[in-house]
Amino acid sequence: MLRTRQCSKCLQVKPIGLFSRHKLCAGGLNTVCKECASQYHRLYYVLNKETLAAKSKKYRELNKERMAAARKAYAQNNPLAVAVSRKKYKEKNREKLLAYWRARYHRNKDANRESRRVYYRKNKERVREKVKQWYAKNRQAVAVRQKEYTEKNREALSAYHKQKYRRNREQILKRNAEWHKKRLINDPHYKVRIRLGTRLYQALKYRGQVKKLTMLINLSRGWNGTITGQCGTWIIFAHARLLI
Numbered sequence: 001m002l003r004t005r006q007c008s009k010c011l012q013v014k015p016i017g018l019f020s021r022h023k024l025c026a027g028g029l030n031t032v033c034k035e036c037a038s039q040y041h042r043l044y045y046v047l048n049k050e051t052l053a054a055k056s057k058k059y060r061e062l063n064k065e066r067m068a069a070a071r072k073a074y075a076q077n078n079p080l081a082v083a084v085s086r087k088k089y090k091e092k093n094r095e096k097l098l099a100y101w102r103a104r105y106h107r108n109k110d111a112n113r114e115s116r117r118v119y120y121r122k123n124k125e126r127v128r129e130k131v132k133q134w135y136a137k138n139r140q141a142v143a144v145r146q147k148e149y150t151e152k153n154r155e156a157l158s159a160y161h162k163q164k165y166r167r168n169r170e171q172i173l174k175r176n177a178e179w180h181k182k183r184l185i186n187d188p189h190y191k192v193r194i195r196l197g198t199r200l201y202q203a204l205k206y207r208g209q210v211k212k213l214t215m216l217i218n219l220s221r222g223w224n225g226t227i228t229g230q231c232g233t234w235i236i237f238a239h240a241r242l243l244i
């Protein structure tokens, strides 16, 4: 036979499964049914919202360290459960969280930048290594995104680079020249490549000028066929380079 009990509040007779346990009541069960109890708790909460909030705030403040330690211990013992619940929370509150993160980012923009800078200065090698690893891992995705971005912002980017170059022209040229000089000394392959390139360029450039040059040479020949004058010297020089 199903055991029942009458609720002292709604006076309905219900199976005992619908009453929660209560040590001090007769039969170890609450005198009011679960539904009435929950209604009562809800009402109590609404009527005493502020007092309850203040109370729990005070409790949290008083037991800050103890609660933090308990949370930490729980997280250590149940990493999977924590990860799952965190993910669920993120999914459920996505919009709210995004708005919150965005607001926080803008609020602390300058301070964040400064602290990042300080951190980078202290951990240069570590940060660089991490960035390198990340890029190696996401190479394809990065390339795709970069391409999309470049195509979308072509004009703005070109204007930006031009302006940047104009602003830092001297510095850039100086840096490039220094780099070039250093590499000529340290990298024999580079040296050969540059020399060959230069010579090829000159040869191609002057090949178009051969006709003109020959004409000039003939023009600057003196009565006995020798080449004279300053112009003539330059022509011989140019011709000599052509033959290299």
Ligand SMILES: [Zn+2]
Pocket: 007, 008, 009, 010, 011, 012, 032, 033, 034, 035, 036, 037
């Ligand atoms: Zn009831």
